[in-house]
Structures are given as structure tokens and as C-alpha cells.
Amino acid sequence: MKPVYYLAVDIGASSGRHILASMDNGRMTIEEVYRFDNGMINDNGNKLWDVDSLFANIIEGMKKCKELGKIPVSMSIDTWAVDYVLLDDNDKCIGNVYGYRDERTDGMDEEVYKVISEKELYKRTGIQKQKFNTIYQLMSDKFIRPEQLKEAKTFIMLPDYFQFLLTGVKASEYTNATSTQLVNPETKQWDYELIDMLGINRNMFMELKQPGTILGELTDGIKKIVGYNTRVVMCASHDTASAVMAVPTVADNVLYLSSGTWSLMGTELLKARCDEKSQVCNFTNEGGYDYRFRYLKNIMGLWIIQSVRHEFEDRYTFAELCKEAEETDYITSRIDVNNKCFLAPENMTEAIKSYCNNNDLIIPDTAGEIAAVVYKSLADSYADTVMQIEKNLDITYDAIYVIGGGANAGYLNQLTADSTGKTVVAGPAEATAIGNIMAQMIADSVFKNLKEARACVRDSFDIKRFEQKR
Structure with missing residues (x-):
């Protein structure tokens, strides 16, 4: 029987990849068919995304499927959170597409708090304060590019924008929208009253759709370019939401660490926790698949080590950096990985x-030595976060499920087991792409539900365990 293929386009802040998946005797198999670099460009001091280049790479990866003779029955796109495109009444992009590390949001929190207090904002949305949240970016638009904001007829997050270019269908996906700090966790829709309070045009915002929604097929123009047709399905387009779908267990109340450019540590809840204790600890309640809430903390993550590696002219692979770090056990210095000085420094090593x-x-x-400081500091931050989660929720966890690229960092996983006293279960590394595909497969009735899909992930991929040694 000929395999049925599903395509995940998973675009991270530093690279993108096209992953094809199919089922083979009840097990999911995946294959990377295309990869490309990504990163913010610096334009006169502004940190921007080159969305035209990103879309060109999306198309190139889709063409690769045709070359391989592996045509997907569906595809979906996920990216990082918070960033967006403004469209005019002709559906053309207005102005720059800013990256979340741009400094234009400096001081915008105080402008927002003139309208609504920080405490009330958290109680209303359950989203942790991050200076780059969409709410602060839009407030910046009011000051820096008011005419462009006034001209905008559509607000659309990045994965939704790329899928609009493929299908001609504009829609907003729920999980990514929650990262804006503009969604009501009770109604699971935009908080239009809050949007009005901020003086932002509510008509820009489209009704939120759930992962699994079928957007439609490729436009005639795209079909001609890539050489085939396929349907486009909404996945959980916030990359972390897709990654969390791929936690390899059917158990409830599990602790996960989505480890990549950012480290997202948390658990799944059926109801958002918007209490003062959660706000003080800076936990967030981002939307997940099937209206679950990802109660988590955003930790700076492997962005720091990625930057250090580049500054050493990429002379080391990540595995080699781990080995070098492991040989410097004498290093005792620790940094606060969430300090703002590590968000977007000119030189991470010097920072x-x-x-x-x-x-x-x-x-x-x-x-x-530098890698050792970073890895040990990350492990200590994870341990602090575990204690906060357990205290806030009055739950004790036995294990941490590490998913994403960091699942391959054996040294960091061992440090995490040692610092937390928990068993670390690591894998799958391509969790985001797998979660993207899971949403497509559930929509196509390959799996009945999320639990059945997670059981398949557990049985299909290499999972490693790390126990506390010291």
C-alpha cells in the first residue's frame, strides 16, 4: 500500500525545516526533506523578519516533495509566537515585519499600564509579562507608525500569514493568538473590550479557529509553482503548542520542558491559573491543543549557547560544546539566564x-568554560522553576519530559536530572514538527484523539532516560 504523507513546515527563530511523515505498521516515521536558515535582519537598527525570503523557502521545500515523488495529502505551518503582519485593504503587507527582539517595545509596558494595571492585565489574560508580547508591540505601533496601524485592515500572525499566501484564506489560529496577551482564557476568543481600551482597531482581528481546521487547498498560482495540490490544515501554530502535543506519554499531570531557542517549562491544565501567586512567579497560561492551557514559564534557553557558538565562528558542533563543557566541572559561576542583558546583546560571549x-x-x-556556565545556569533555572510549579499547583512530579532540539543535549539533560532530582525523559527532538503532523493526522482520522496520537509518538521514536547521579 502506498504511503500517505503529511508535511510539517516548522519555522524556528534560527532555522526552518520541512518534515514529511507517514505511518508504517502503526508507527510514525518522519523524514527531513528541506532545511533553511532563519534570523532577524538588522535594518538601520531595527530587527526585522524577511517574510518574503521565508515564504520563498516554504515554496522551495514544497517543491522538494514533488522532486521526491512524495506528495503530501495535507500540510501545515508553525512558527514562534508574538510576531505578526499588518495587511491593508488589498491584503498587502504594510511596512516592516518586526522581530520580537527589536527594542521598539522598550517602555511600552508603562504605556499599557496607563490603560490597565499589570495585575488586572494578568488576571484578565493569564499571560506572563514579556517585553516583546504582541500587546506591547501594538502599543509601540501606535507611537512609531500610527499611520500604518490606522491603515491596517487585518492583523495576522506569521504562520497564518504564510498559509494565507498559500490558500488565499485568511484565518487566525487560537494557540498562537494567546501569546498576544489579548485573548480571554474563558471565552477563548479575542478580548475585544481590552483591545478597545488600548485604542486599537478591533475590526483587524479575525475569529479564532482551533487546530485541525481545514483552511482549503492551494491557490492555482501556488499549485502551478510546486507542481501539485494539497490541503492546508491549521496545526497548533505556536511552535511550543505543537511541541507539547508530542510529549511521549498518555499520563495526565506531566511536567515538560520544550527545549530549543527558548526553554518552556510547565504542565497542562484544563483551566487557566490567573491568580496572584502565578503572576508573581511570572507563569503564563498559553492556549494548547483541544483548549488545554500550557501553564509554563518562559526561560531564555539555548539561544544563549547558539549565540556563543556563532561567536566562536561555529568551530564547534553543539555536541562538541557539550563535551568541552563537561570537562570543566570546576566552573562554579552561574548567570541569571533570564536577565535582559542576554535577550539581544551585540556579543553574547562578552555579555x-x-x-x-x-x-x-x-x-x-x-x-x-563559557558553555559550562550556560548549561549549569540553565539547569539551575529549571530546578527553580520545577519547585515553583510544584508549590503553586501542590503537585509533585517524578519526571521531566524534555522535547525539542535540547533533547539531544545529553550533558544538559544530565545536569537537569542532577539539579532537579527528577528522572529526565528526553525526546523526541523534532517534537514541534511531530505535533504539527499529529494535528493533521487527527483531522484526517488517523488518530481518534490526542491521547492516541501521543501513544503513537511514545512507541515510534527514540526516547532516552537520565537519572540523578549527584
């Missing part, structure tokens, strides 16, 4: 050294 110097810590020098 780490400067932080250590300013805090009377031993300054790391070699690549291995």
Missing part, C-alpha cells in the same frame, strides 16, 4: 563575561 565580572564571579574564558 556573559561582563555579567560575571559585575557580580564578582569567576570569568569564564574558553568555549568549554
Whole structure:
């Protein structure tokens, strides 16, 4: 019997990939068919996304499927959160597409709090404060590009924008929309009263759709370019929402760590926790598949080590950096990985050294020493977060499920087991793409529900375990 293929286009902040999946005797198999680099471009001091280049790469990866003779019956796109495109009345992009690391949101929190207090905003949305949240970006638009904001007829998040270019159908997906800090966790729709309070045009925002919604088929123009037709299905388009779908267990009340450019540590809840205790600890309640809530904390993550690696001219693979770090057990310096100085420094290595110097810590020098400081600091941050989650929810967890690219970082996983005292279950590494595909397969009745799909993931992919050693 000929395999049935599903295509996940998974675009992260540093790279994108096209993953084809099919079922073979009850097991899911995946194959990477195309990969491309991504990153913010610096244009006169502004950090922007080149959406035209990204879409061109989406098309190139789709063409690769045709070359391989593996035509997907459906496809879906996921990306990072919070960033968006403004469209005019002709559905053309208005102005720049800003990246979340751009400094235009500096001070915008105070502008928002002139309208609604920080405490009330959290109680209303359940979303943690991050200076790059969409709510602060839109407030910045009011100050920096008011005419363009006034001209905008449609607000659309990045994966929805790319799927609109493929199908001609505009729609907004729920999980990614929750990262804007503009969605009501009770109604699961835009908080139009809040949007009005902020003085933003409510008519820009489209009704939110659930993952699994079938948008439609490719436009005639796209069909001609890629050489085939397929249907486009909404996945959980916030990459973390897709990754969490792929946690390889059917158990409830599990602790996960989505480990990539960012580290997202949390659990799934059926109701958002918008209480003061959660706000003080800066936990968020982002939307998940099937109206679950991802109660989690956003930790800076492997962005730090990725930057360090580039600054050493990519002389080391990530595995080699882990090995170098493991050989520097004497390193005792720790950094606050969530300090704003590590969000978008000109030079991450120098930022780490400067932080250590300013805090009377031993300054790391070699690549291995710097990597050790980063990895050990991340593990300590994970341990602190575990304690906060357990205290806030009055639950004790036995294991942490590490999903995403960080599942391959054996040294970091062992440090995490040691620092938390928990068993670390690591894998799958391509969790986001797998979650993307799970939503498509559920929509296509391959699986009955999320639990059945998770059981398949558990049985289909290599999963490693790390126990506390010290």
C-alpha cells in the first residue's frame, strides 16, 4: 500500500525545516526533506523578519516533495509566537515585519499600564509579562507608525500569514493568538473590550479557529509553482503548542520542558491559573491543543549557547560544546539566564563575561568554560522553576519530559536530572514538527484523539532516560 504523507513546515527563530511523515505498521516515521536558515535582519537598527525570503523557502521545500515523488495529502505551518503582519485593504503587507527582539517595545509596558494595571492585565489574560508580547508591540505601533496601524485592515500572525499566501484564506489560529496577551482564557476568543481600551482597531482581528481546521487547498498560482495540490490544515501554530502535543506519554499531570531557542517549562491544565501567586512567579497560561492551557514559564534557553557558538565562528558542533563543557566541572559561576542583558546583546560571549565580572564571579574564558556556565545556569533555572510549579499547583512530579532540539543535549539533560532530582525523559527532538503532523493526522482520522496520537509518538521514536547521579 502506498504511503500517505503529511508535511510539517516548522519555522524556528534560527532555522526552518520541512518534515514529511507517514505511518508504517502503526508507527510514525518522519523524514527531513528541506532545511533553511532563519534570523532577524538588522535594518538601520531595527530587527526585522524577511517574510518574503521565508515564504520563498516554504515554496522551495514544497517543491522538494514533488522532486521526491512524495506528495503530501495535507500540510501545515508553525512558527514562534508574538510576531505578526499588518495587511491593508488589498491584503498587502504594510511596512516592516518586526522581530520580537527589536527594542521598539522598550517602555511600552508603562504605556499599557496607563490603560490597565499589570495585575488586572494578568488576571484578565493569564499571560506572563514579556517585553516583546504582541500587546506591547501594538502599543509601540501606535507611537512609531500610527499611520500604518490606522491603515491596517487585518492583523495576522506569521504562520497564518504564510498559509494565507498559500490558500488565499485568511484565518487566525487560537494557540498562537494567546501569546498576544489579548485573548480571554474563558471565552477563548479575542478580548475585544481590552483591545478597545488600548485604542486599537478591533475590526483587524479575525475569529479564532482551533487546530485541525481545514483552511482549503492551494491557490492555482501556488499549485502551478510546486507542481501539485494539497490541503492546508491549521496545526497548533505556536511552535511550543505543537511541541507539547508530542510529549511521549498518555499520563495526565506531566511536567515538560520544550527545549530549543527558548526553554518552556510547565504542565497542562484544563483551566487557566490567573491568580496572584502565578503572576508573581511570572507563569503564563498559553492556549494548547483541544483548549488545554500550557501553564509554563518562559526561560531564555539555548539561544544563549547558539549565540556563543556563532561567536566562536561555529568551530564547534553543539555536541562538541557539550563535551568541552563537561570537562570543566570546576566552573562554579552561574548567570541569571533570564536577565535582559542576554535577550539581544551585540556579543553574547562578552555579555556573559561582563555579567560575571559585575557580580564578582569567576570569568569564564574558553568555549568549554563559557558553555559550562550556560548549561549549569540553565539547569539551575529549571530546578527553580520545577519547585515553583510544584508549590503553586501542590503537585509533585517524578519526571521531566524534555522535547525539542535540547533533547539531544545529553550533558544538559544530565545536569537537569542532577539539579532537579527528577528522572529526565528526553525526546523526541523534532517534537514541534511531530505535533504539527499529529494535528493533521487527527483531522484526517488517523488518530481518534490526542491521547492516541501521543501513544503513537511514545512507541515510534527514540526516547532516552537520565537519572540523578549527584
